[in-house]
Amino acid sequence: MRWIDRAHIALGSVSGLCILAIMAIVTPDVIARKTVSYTIPGAAELNTLLLVTLIYLGLAAAEAKRAHFVVTLLTDSLTPRYRHIAAIISTLVSLGYVGFLAWLTTLAASKSFLSGETTFGVVSFPVWPSRIAVALGLSLLTLQLLVELVRLLGGRPAHIRDREGAGQ
């Protein structure tokens, strides 16, 4: 496995930790609310931030583990040469798409940070950390797709998204 894949699977662990953190907020919150009518201030906002972080850090890990869903109807029946070309096209398009998202969400994140965007609810909670998580996750995924593209263009075979993306 390549270093970048490893790094991204490590990010997947951070993403997994976010789930643990959500559990560690939700459960005491429910218990406290029911028993002593106390709600952890900002619990809802914090959980939303954790969800966004877990999704976007998980994106790169999902790519590293080839867990994104694909249709293998045609690619299964291609010769290695054409399969290689198909992989280059699909990686190129994915890179363009994800890179475009990464660029624009980074702009949105910096705008949010500079203006001090907050949520509207019971408490005001800063929004920019979530927006940074979005931009960071997409940027890492861009980097990973770039490495994949370079690898493919260098003539190395495509990662097999075997069994329709089951991977691993």
Add this chain to the structure above:
Amino acid sequence: ETRTLTYATYLPQSFTWVQVDDWFMDEVEARTEGRIKFERNYGGSLLGPVEVFPGVSSGAADLGTGGAVYNTDMLPLAGGLLLPFVTENADAAARAFTDLSLSSGALAQEWKAANLAPSYSLVATENSFWTNKAIETTDDLKGMRIRASGGVAQVLQMLGATPVAMGMGDGVQAFKSGAIDGFSAAPFDVSTLVGLQDIATHAGDAGRLGVYAAVTLAFNLNTWESLSEEDRAVISEVAAGAPAKYLEIADASIAAAIDKIKAAPQLKIVRTSPEVDAEWREKTRETVWNGWIDELEAKGIPARATFDEFRRLVAEKEPGSDYTPGFDRMQAEPN
């Protein structure tokens, strides 16, 4: 030659505010004789609650109806001006808000700095409570978990309730299952739109917090300036009629809400005494008002002057308005 302008709102078409927008757009389309048409996107299908004003400002849509409260970084005055305990008259508040936005003061400057040209603001009907027990005194609130947000949440927290942040849909389901004890930050007529009268055992306007939420229809400033003088004149003329149209639509909506409330057999209406209302007000009003004002003043935003001017305008408009709050109107009607 037809110019198609893209309109976006996060609100569903069934809401009274959007009905006003539809009327506005129909009128503009008719009176510009086909020069302007609108592509209408409702219910967040183009821009969500947080996205309407940033989206219109940046040109993702040409105009939109949103709540400034979702963008207090961009629109701090517009987003916080409608504090609880200012008035129970949605009509007067809407007219005052619109006038202040179109004047030359700090609020108008704020819209302009956000690259937005507001046409009219509408104010939701007054706050109501939908609960599983009667709220007659402030003590009844202690320990109650009530869905609320913004200024209403602040008031409830100060009086010992636990405000819980939830959207309308989730709040309704949570209330139905009993996960929360009550539902507030709910305009009188909108409450019956989501069926709170079928779930709650008690309803009322305890504490008389009054109106607390505004939406504004605003154009992208560049789009606005690119329109011909003639078309802008037509749009402004139609917009000037929006408050009257809203009063008409809101009136019908409140009447429909009263019918639905009367048809709910399990629901008891609880009216608090003037003494209790005064207690709510005295315990919370100054703190909530000053909290907001001080926060903005610290950032160099003239919140106090704007707020005072807003209240003056509201007081000026109240006497001439035909608006009656929902529960008052219900009580006055013969059964």
Add this chain to the structure above:
Amino acid sequence: MTGIEIALLMGAMLIVLLLVGTPISFALGATGVAGLALARSWQSVLFLVGSKPFAFTAELTLIIVPLFLLMGHLAFSAGISRRAFEAARAWVGHIRGGLAMTTILASALFATVSGTSVATAATIGRIAIPEMLRFGYRERLAAGAVAAGGTLGVLIPPSGVLVIYSIATGTRLSDLLLAAILPGIMTAAAYMVGVHLLARFHPGFQSTQVLPREGWTRRGTTLLKAWDLWLLFAVVIGSIYAGVATPTEAAGVGATMALIIALFRLRGNVRQLVSGFIETAVSTAAIFALIIGAGLFSLGLSATQVPQDLASWVAMQDVPPTLLLILVLLPFLFLGAVVDGLSMILLMMPIVFPIITDAGINPVLFGILVTKMTEIGVITPPVGLNVFVVKGAYPELRISEAFKGCIPFVVIELILTGVLIFCPGLVLWWL
């Protein structure tokens, strides 16, 4: 370019990208962005693409997806699901398709607390599929039963789709929820009968093993041994019924409970626990990548105005109400193949709803039928969200097999929709 040309181009681009093996989420998103770029101003594209990836995911109620996925993973690795299926096997194993029928029953039960089909499929998927496969069930039957069973989450109240429909149209929520009960039960029953018939007569769905009938002693002991699953279900379902927690919170409590049980059962096998968390995170990301891609696709497609024009065109046809109803539902069915249900309701209702009420069609009936259409959408390719959620819950699954497994359920859904259209009394009997 006209709207129709852009929409056709989008269709072609999507097909080509999917065929060359682009991940479905990226293919949808790239196509959506391309559609936006052609149909809207450049400023729109810049704003929407910068904002939507955040807006589509920053929604508190969505935490239910990773939480229930994790609960399923932990229940599987701690052997909870294994013991539960030993019990199911002892009771109904000898009936053809019995375990799949039990899975549908469990989905229906779970649907009484869950308001989304994704949460339902996520929870049941990890628990049920490996066990059914272990007992010789065909992959397609196992996956089809879970993916289709998940759709019960929306039809049996509570229901997120009905709440959105109610708010979008002003139809009374309590009427909709009451009306959904009987069609929900009918759907569950029809699925169970369908599973039984498939397992009995269809060569592609027949089980590879015939399981023996078990005695009452074994039935009793297996039931008792599965106590931890009963406990888990009791806590999750019970806390919602008792009004202690919202479904979102119950998911958190359920995941925590499953973690505690797994800590005891797996004594020190930390590696397995950690991998449960990572796998859940990865699956969650893959599912949300799809939600983001489908959201952008839907934005691009609606920017062409083609869905709206199609709805207006259908609505203008001068035909009898029943035919009008069928015509109006058709776009929902076709768009449901690529766009998610909630977007569709928000997009089309403003156009369609006034026409429906003008034609004298009951708005409650229409709400139930539209919900049925969105249910079908989550189990049809290429974007069958439930199928992908099931795959997220059980990564070894082959998607093509899962979609094949969904075909009979789509047929059942269409038949039931027809029954409801022609016997609206089934929906409106209590009015």
